[in-house]
Amino acid sequence: MAQRLVHIVDEVPGLDDGxxxxxxxxxVLDGFLDAGSAAARAARHLxxxxxxxxxVATFxxxxxxxxxxxxxxxxxVRDHYESYDAPRLVVRLLRDTGSTPYLLLHGPEPDTRWEGFALAVREVVERFGVTRVVGLGAVPMAVPHTRPIAVTEHANNIELISGDSRWRGxxxxxxxxxxxxxxxLGEWGHDAMGFVAHIPHYLAQLEYPRASAVLLEHVERAGRLTVDLSGLHAEAEEREAEITRYLAANEEVGEVVTALEQQYDAFTRAEESGSSLLAGDQPLPTGEEIGQQFEQFLAGLDRPNDWPDNPNDN
Incomplete structure (x- = not known):
């Protein structure tokens, strides 16, 4: 008999009262689908x-x-191993600001036994009577941080989709x-949907709380929950200010961001007018240019004390 992948608590006050x-x-699964640690940061905030x-369940x-x-x-520590951060994949019972209960499954994405993992999550869904699964993720895209964060919505039931998809084919x-x-889950008759934030690729290795807040705004609507995002918004403003100061002091990096802004705006205009979405008249920086400039950019973000308080300071 295959080894059981999940242990579910027998009695859960607040859920078993019917x-x-x-x-x-x-x-939220950490790892592959989490550029900017947007989903992981959202989970920590929850x-x-x-x-x-x-x-209430442990994998x-x-x-x-x-x-x-x-x-x-x-x-x-000095001459001995003192602690070990063991990976954990668990389901927690949480409550929103209005005391509505919901579950959060979070931890590292499984590296193996994906089908077994899916069956284990099905056990959790059916044990607690989950009516909707909402997944969060983030991917790096060639978009500037100075424009609204786009989100791709997807679901195994078309009735869960709230808008029209930009993707074709x-x-x-x-x-x-x-x-x-x-x-x-769709094959087993359970509704599941998700939201994937588009993260500026030059920020993909940094924690990007602005995207985390956007993802949680979608969770509020899809899950009929209320979440206090004020702290996360404040954290996002601090990060944006850091990025702005750095770009002001590094002209070459700023030029690459400007090129991305032009491409983004051309794409948006073309989409609104119903013409070609390729916006071919706007040149993109080459991969080599982007790689060189943002290697320096990321190195600078790792050393925030090196940034000038005044962009005019040298």
């Missing part, structure tokens, strides 16, 4: 806002995690455990 008619499960929240990480590919951190993309789960 009083909730709908229950949302928010899904946990912080709800006061941690009890764990067997030893069966799902590739430790050599993603080595957990340890602390070495079929795209062949690398799969993920999260995407497979949405597909399988």
């Amino acid at each position: 009083q909730h008619t709908s229950l949302t499960l928010v899904l 946990v912080d806002q709800s006061g941690d929240g009890p764990v 067997d990480v030893d069966e799902l995690h590739d430790y050599r590919a993603r080595r957990p951190a340890m602390s070495f 079929e795209l062949r993309i690398p799969s993920s455990a999260q995407a497979l789960l949405e597909l399988r």
Whole structure:
């Protein structure tokens, strides 16, 4: 018999009373589908806002995690190993600002046994009577941070989609455990949807709270929840100010961002007018140019103390 991948708490006060008619499960898997750590930061915000929240289901990480590919951190103190940050993949019971209960499944994306993981999540969904799964993710895109963050919405039930998709035709993309789960849940008759934020590719290695706030705004609407985003918005403003100061002091990097702005605006105008979406008359910087400039850009963000307080300072 296959080893059980999830252990679910037998009795959960607040969920087993039969009083909730709908229950949302928010899904965040760290790793492949999380540029700018947007989804992971959103999950941390939900946990912080709800006061941690009890764990109601735990997945067997030893069966799902590739430790050599993603080595957990340890602390070495003077002459001994003192602590180990064991990866955890759990489901927590949280409550929004109006005390509405919901579930959060968060932790590292499984490296193996995706089909088994999907079956384990199905157990959680059916055990607690989850009515809707809402997944969060983020991907790097050639877009400037000075424009609105676009979000791709997807679902296994077309009735869950709130707007028209910008994508046309079929795209062949690398799969993920999260995407497979949405597909399988649909086959089993469970509604699942998701939101993927488009992160400026030059910020993909940084924590980008602005995108986290946008994702949670979509969670509020899709999951019928209310979340206090004031702290996250303040954090996002601080990050934007840091980026603005750095770009003002580094003209070459700013020129690349300006090129992305021109391309973005041309694309938007073409889309609104119904003409070609390629906007071919606007040149994009080459991959080599972008790579060189943003390698320097990311290095600068890792050393915020090196940035001048005044862009005119040298």
